[in-house]
Amino acid sequence: MRYKLTIEYDGTNLLGWQRQLDGPSVQQYLEDILDKLNGEHKEITSAGRTDAGVHALAQVAHIDLNREMPEWKIKEAFNGNLLQEEAPVSILSVEAVEESFNARFSAKKRAYIYRILNRRAPSPLLKNRVWWTPYPLDIEKMREGAKFLIGHHDFSSFRASACQAKSPVKTLDKIDIRQEGEEIIFEVEARSFLHHQVRNMVGTLKLVGEGRLPPEAIKTILEAKDRNAAGPTAPAGGLYLSKVGY
DSSP states (O other): OEEEEEEEEOOTTSOOSSOOSSSOOHHHHHHHHHHHHHTSOOOOEESOOOOTTOEEEEEEEEEEOSSOOOHHHHHHHHHHHHHHTTOSEEEEEEEEEOTTOOTTTTOOEEEEEEEEEOSSSOOGGGTTTSEEOOSOOOHHHHHHHHGGGSEEEEOGGGOOTTOOOSOSEEEEEEEEEEEETTEEEEEEEESOOOTTHHHHHHHHHHHHHTTSSOTTHHHHHHHHTOGGGSOOOOOGGGEEEEEEEO
């Protein structure tokens, strides 16, 4: 039996989604519980890997169980064990799906949000959850620069050197930037992203917001197809996987 899980987690003290040898990961926590339910080891497949420090509001994964179980019971089994382990992970929902469903390959859209706290004082309550920026950012200029990123492009300038994607060409469907109180929220959507693509785009657009780059520089950076042409990688703590569409 195959089940779809919707998962929330705080990535602050995790080494990301993927199982690692030197520290805790979301995959490790969930597979250890899945092994108990199955009596043998089976891998859990996610919609995408998140890096160390990155959070998720609605990560999606699928599991295969050796026997049929009520959805509520699976949810309770996972959450009970996660609480016992004091894991920063929670299962929001469990849904029985067809065997053909694949959390990764069936996904049609992935959405991320990035949070910048734009005020003079830092926030101890939001540490590792936002990128604190004490100097004012010009949202309109960042929006103007972001328009050059929409569409089908070679995103090599915003690709991490460790990226394993076969091609740097992606289609960015949406990048919205809005103000919510003292926070600036970036919302981006695409079928898939390159490693660090969102964080590198945000880091570069922040330079535009600071007035260190003109908005049209984004077009020049994109056309350069060179990571060295773009800005810094935004910190992991401000990034959240917010939605996966099927």
